[in-house]
Each structure stands twice: as structure tokens, then as C-alpha cells.
Amino acid sequence: MDMDTQELKHYVNGEFTSSSTHFPNTNPVDGTEIGRVWEADQATVDRAVAAARQALEGEWGKMSQAGRCALLHNVAEGIEARFDEFVAAEMADTGKSLIQASTIDIPRGAANFRIFADMAMSQGGECFQSPTPDGSGALNYSINKPLGVVAVISPWNLPLLLLTWKLAPALAAGNTVIAKPSEETPSTATLLAEVMHDAGVPAGVFNLVHGFGPGSAGEFLTTHPDIDAITFTGESRTGSAIMRAAAEGVKPLSFELGGKNAAIVFDDADFEAAVAGVARSVFTNGGQVCLCTERVYVHASLFDRFVAALKEQALSLKVGWPSEPDTDMGPLISFEHRDKVLSYYRLAREEGANVITGGGVPHFGDARDKGAWVEPTILTGLPESARCVREEVFGPICHIAPFDTEEEAVAMANDSRYGLAAVLWTRDLSRAHRLAHRMDAGIVWVNSWYLRDLRTPFGGTKLSGIGREGGRHSLAFYSEPTNICIKL
């Protein structure tokens, strides 16, 4: 793909195609247009769904598990063979740092295909030897069939990682897919289509349509009568809209949604580790990770020292050109998202926050002044009822509040409509286990953040989602078990 005159097409039934309208692709570093993206109309989506159905009932549906999983390994190798192209494309769409794109986003694209190909091959089924009234006995065993034609809708913050986190298990379980990446980040999804094509994935197995949500490809997919299931990662309110769209057809849904994640730093914590760990969990990817910390609770005895230390960390972040190897943070994804984050920076002041650092837009004196940049920001002094403490901002910002007792800390951390991730910083092993059990969150890290084992259940409670992804949890969602009872 030529990034200078980028023209991003859909991938339908094994062919790259255009449609009737297109939209610009913009680099948020300096606001330059880097190409154009075709927007799928209803007819394009209809063709993609029909191609997926035909593949499911054809070559792909008849292919062995081993054959499918060997192809997924080929895809992983194809991503790695074009690693630098994927890194460049991800950075151009998002402005994320070279460090982030090359150590997290793109490696996980390949890893996601490998983990689910291997787990699908090694996962057996259930079998029971059952008693019967006449004493002859019965054998109960289950087989897993694919759900069918699956719509995959993914967000812009970790574009390849989150697309393949859904796509890989869906294909490993034998489904066919129509994927719609975020309109903000079309590039690596299109590269992936090239890799899938070259890897020999049969036509119609993986289809890619570009576009927006309402009134565009996203809505055309979620309301399509021949879609069998929907897997979505994005904002909670979008999840509500998709639930409404899917309700008529009672479609299975997998949702990974928003968060307002808390970190709790206890008085016995390794102070330096906690400061560095919280800085990482607040500012990674400019705070544009669903698992990022936006609420920090620090034991009163450490509070002033911790605030000062985290401020020092924020000021030491290199907010700069994404391609520079020591850059920690780039711009936000778009001007629209920057306006949202800046509106919370203004709101924080209106709600009476102390702005410890940040709260505005950095000045570079070069082309970056035309990009979607904000300053890393730390707040204190707000009540727990403040909107900046309750609502997801999804930017490089956190609010720090003191606590005196465990009970107080847990109560504040759990007082949220979200329940995705929590981080506990303590050396007390008993407290770590005891409080991890009490957190209203799908994922709890102790003395670490974003350490990932892809076999573990990943997802959130409350407004943070429905279901879990990861390992057998993903394969279970993308499968329909049938139990068979044989009387002996």
C-alpha cells in the first residue's frame, strides 16, 4: 500500500473493490490528509454478507480444523513478513508512538492468530457416560459448530490488535467474517486483507468493509438479517445502539465497552514501582486504552508525595513525533476526540479541580501545532460525584484522591457504572487477594498493569461489556455446541 497516495478499498469475496463514495484518511500528528477510503454502501455490505455465507457453506465450511488453523498460522507469518508496513500504517492512522506500535499493536496482531489457532487445535469437547433406568447406559458427547456469519466491529485505539483479537478466534472456530474497522483507522485492516489474500484464505471467509456507524457500514451490518452474530468493541453507548439493532434477530452479542478504571495505592506499596506503574497505566497510548487508569486512590499518608512524584513522571513524558524512538506519547486520534478530551479539561476546572499539571494543548512551534495534541493532565480535589470522576474521558488524564481505610478505597473504586479493570499496589499478599476478590471489575492487576496472558478471560461488568474474550472464552462465543446422546 502506497501511503502517499493511499486509496483504501473494501475486500469482498476475495477482491478489492471500491463503492460510490469515499472519505479522507487523516494523520492526527499534523492534520494532513494521507489518502482516501471508500465508504461501503448497503449493496457492498450485502455482497460481503452473501460472500461470507457462500464460503461458510462451501470450501471453508468443509475444511478441516487443522486446515483452517494452518492458514491462520500463515496469516501470522504474513503479518510478520510485512511488519514495518503494518507499523508505519498504524502510526500514520493514529499518531501512536513507534514504541507502542512496534512492541504492542503489531506483534499482538500475529500473536492473536497463533494463540487461537493453537487453542482451537488443542481444545477437546465434553463427554459423559450416563446411567439409564434400564441399566444399559448412554453416552453424551458434545461437538462445536461455528456460529455462522459473524460481524466484527472494532475501534480505533488498538486497531490491528482489537480487530484480530476477534477475527482470529472467529475464524479458528470455523465462522466467516465481515469486519468493519473504525473510520479513523482503516489502514492496517486493509493490509491485513492483503495478507489474508496472499496467505490463501479462501474468498468470502474474510471480508472487509470500510465506513462509519449510523447510516453507514456499521449499521448496515448490525441490522443485516443474514448476520448470525455480532462482536463489538467500542463505547458503551454504541453498544446500546447495537443491542437495539440486533434485538429483532436475537443475535448473540460479544461486547467489550468503556471503562473508568481505578488504581489503589496502599501505604505499604513499593512507592517507586507504584508511581511508575500508575504513570504507565494513565498515559500509555495517550490514555486511549480501555484499560487505562483514570481514577487513582492513594493512602493519605502517601498522598502529597505521590501527587508530586506522578507530576514529575507526567512532565518527563516525551510528547513528540511518533517516529522518534524515545517518544512516549503522540496526539489523540482525531480533532473530534481532542475536542471531547479538552471539554473535560475545561469541565474539571469548572467543577473545582486542582490542575496539578497539564490541562491544555502543548505548543511545538512546528507542523504538530496543526495536530490533535493535548497535555498529559493530573487533577486532584474533586468530589467523587464530579463528572470528571464518573465519566470516561479516554485521554491522558487522571484524578487522584486520598483514602484512609481499605473499606473506603474499595467503596470508592467500586462506585462506578463501569467495571472493566482495576490495579492494586500493595506488598501485603493477603490484602492483594482479599481486595482483588472484592473489586467490581473483570480484570484486576496487582503490582503490575497490562500484563497479558491471552488465555485468560478478558472483559468487563456493568457498562463495560457483555461476555469475555480470550482463550476458551472467545472460542466458546464463536461456537454453537450440540450435545448428542447415544443410548448404549
Ligand SMILES: NC(=O)c1ccc[n+]([C@@H]2O[C@H](COP(=O)([O-])OP(=O)(O)OC[C@H]3O[C@@H](n4cnc5c(N)ncnc54)[C@H](O)[C@@H]3O)[C@@H](O)[C@H]2O)c1
Ligand atoms: N473493553 C475493551 O476491550 C475496549 C477496547 C478498546 C476500546 N474500548 C472502548 O471504545 C471506545 C473508543 O473507541 P471508539 O471511539 O472507536 O468507539 P465507538 O463506539 O465510537 O466506535 C467503535 C466502532 O463502532 C462503529 N460504530 C459506531 N456507531 C455504530 C453503530 N450505531 N452501529 C454499528 N457500528 C457503529 C464505529 O464505526 C467503530 O468501528 C472507548 O469507550 C473505549 O473504552 C473498549
Ligand SMILES: O=C/C=C/C=C(\O)C(=O)O
Ligand atoms: O483498549 C482496550 C484494550 C484492549 C486490549 C485487549 O483486548 C488485549 O490486550 O487483548
